[in-house]
Amino acid sequence: MNFLGYKREYGSVGTRNYVGIISTVVCANEVAQAIADKVQGTAAFVHNQGCCQTQIDIDRVNEVLIGLANNPNIASVVLVSLGCESTNIELVIEGIKAKGKWVEVVVIHEIGGAARTIAEGCLIAQEMVHKASILKREPCPISDLMLGLKCGSSDTTSGLAPNPALGVTSDLIVNAGGTSILGEVTEFIGAEHLLCKHAKSKELEHKILDYVKKMESRAMSVGCDMRGGQPTGGNIKGGLSTIEEKSLGAIAKAGESKIQEVCEYGVKPTKKGLVVMDSPGREPEILTGLAAAGCNIIAFTTGRGAPQGFPFVPVVKITGNKKTWVKMRDHMDINLQEVMDGTLSIPDAGKQILENIIETASGQKTKAEVSGYTRSMNIYTVGPII
Amino acid sequence: MTIDAIILNKLDNVATALRDIKEGENVKIGLADAETGRKLSETISYGHKFALKKIKIKENIIKYGEIIGCATEEINAGMHVHVHNIESLRGRGDIQSGE
Numbered sequence: 001m002n003f004l005g006y007k008r009e010y011g012s013v014g015t016r017n018y019v020g021i022i023s024t025v026v027c028a029n030e031v032a033q034a035i036a037d038k039v040q041g042t043a044a045f046v047h048n049q050g051c052c053q054t055q056i057d058i059d060r061v062n063e064v065l066i067g068l069a070n071n072p073n074i075a076s077v078v079l080v081s082l083g084c085e086s087t088n089i090e091l092v093i094e095g096i097k098a099k100g101k102w103v104e105v106v107v108i109h110e111i112g113g114a115a116r117t118i119a120e121g122c123l124i125a126q127e128m129v130h131k132a133s134i135l136k137r138e139p140c141p142i143s144d145l146m147l148g149l150k151c152g153s154s155d156t157t158s159g160l161a162p163n164p165a166l167g168v169t170s171d172l173i174v175n176a177g178g179t180s181i182l183g184e185v186t187e188f189i190g191a192e193h194l195l196c197k198h199a200k201s202k203e204l205e206h207k208i209l210d211y212v213k214k215m216e217s218r219a220m221s222v223g224c225d226m227r228g229g230q231p232t233g234g235n236i237k238g239g240l241s242t243i244e245e246k247s248l249g250a251i252a253k254a255g256e257s258k259i260q261e262v263c264e265y266g267v268k269p270t271k272k273g274l275v276v277m278d279s280p281g282r283e284p285e286i287l288t289g290l291a292a293a294g295c296n297i298i299a300f301t302t303g304r305g306a307p308q309g310f311p312f313v314p315v316v317k318i319t320g321n322k323k324t325w326v327k328m329r330d331h332m333d334i335n336l337q338e339v340m341d342g343t344l345s346i347p348d349a350g351k352q353i354l355e356n357i358i359e360t361a362s363g364q365k366t367k368a369e370v371s372g373y374t375r376s377m378n379i380y381t382v383g384p385i386i
Numbered sequence: 387m388t389i390d391a392i393i394l395n396k397l398d399n400v401a402t403a404l405r406d407i408k409e410g411e412n413v414k415i416g417l418a419d420a421e422t423g424r425k426l427s428e429t430i431s432y433g434h435k436f437a438l439k440k441i442k443i444k445e446n447i448i449k450y451g452e453i454i455g456c457a458t459e460e461i462n463a464g465m466h467v468h469v470h471n472i473e474s475l476r477g478r479g480d481i482q483s484g485e
Contacts, residue, residue: 156402156433159450160392189476190454220479227474239402239433241447241467242474245454303433323432340404342389342416 001176001354004137004362005144005296010099012072013144015296015361017135018043018312019128020074021121022065024092025050025085031106031114032080035121036311041129043074043311047288049379050087057381058086064266064379066095067292069103073312075132076102078125080117083109102128137363143177143272145361148290148298148313149253150184152283154231155238155303159249161320161339161349162301167255168350169299169357170274174257179272181263181293182254183279183286185215186230190244191251198274199259207262211278218382230281238303250281253301265380266292283308285380287315297361299353307331308376309368314360317367318353331367333360389416391430393438395451400435400467402449427464435467447472 006014021044023032029046036044049061069077096103111117170180192212199205219226231240260273266289269275279289287310298315305328309315322337338344390413391401407430441461446453455472
């Protein structure tokens, strides 16, 4: 099975071909967004980090920005810096150049204000887009897919239809030699013993349990029942009563494959196959983490109808809730209500998702892309804002 | 086979409604290829759970064959099972702090 992708010089394959306009710090977001709004063929990445944080988080911001810039859906990069942030710009540039990727930086303090920086950034971006547009899509095997797995705005239908179906899809991609990344460690709580059965080694099992312990301790450290936050108010309205119930439905997305690697947030895996990544369940942070890890496509299951997409990675929405399919149809890509009705099997539903993923990877737009609902992004940090 | 609710594992003591069900309705409940019937004593919304048998206070709630929490009060068969009568056993900072 093939899809039509953009072959990058460094070996990865893109499903999109954007010029990334990447803000290096929260304070440069306006300029980055303005450049992207003006120049067709660009995608902005803006976030709330990059300054007044402890070193552990600054290191993470540096790494995640490099990861995002090196995502195969990005042809070249304009970094937008204020000029006084903690983000290490030289390090970020070096990390992008290491891939042989064209990167330029515009610094607001040096150029002198927003208007002039926007103008200069636009001129660079226009040249980059023009050059990027020369690249044509070519047939690529589905082993070149790196699929991000996500569920959000879940209800009980999520664990019954779209999540197990996506598990089948994930297995099909993994068996074909591709990669699939499961994050949302919060949603391992209460189901980690089942997930650990899929770990390839004891070492990976311990790593998964350690991530769960850290995530649970963080939730417990505030001294209250996390219910209402996890599961969310919407999850509860949808019939999910506890985090354990939500988790048992959520891990079905990972299918039956063996876990080959367990990665830190936003880090590109070194192995193919099923990978677990440390991350919370909230949309902006996990979508960003999956993109920074190199995912060229994301499959996102939802019960109540999550509309969020990401600036430069297509996010395919899958629901099994017939009410959501009708009411939120402008945001949903795949309807699996037949699974709930008992007229479509989970394996067939998984194949249906794979077909959509191949079409989307080849250029078919997602509902999130056509509706412009693509700004769900932020870097997950663990320390305080100081 | 059209069913009104589903049991995901034979160990489960709750079922999930596949449509909005009114109090007093007799419903068909599926477990794999088998089917049972039950009268519901409360209105259950689409996607919500109800008890398949009497569940004692502190008894575990089982769905997918796994523990999803425990009962905070006695729950009779056919009653709605949700946040008002069950609680999570995980991430409980309130219990940890001894409150």
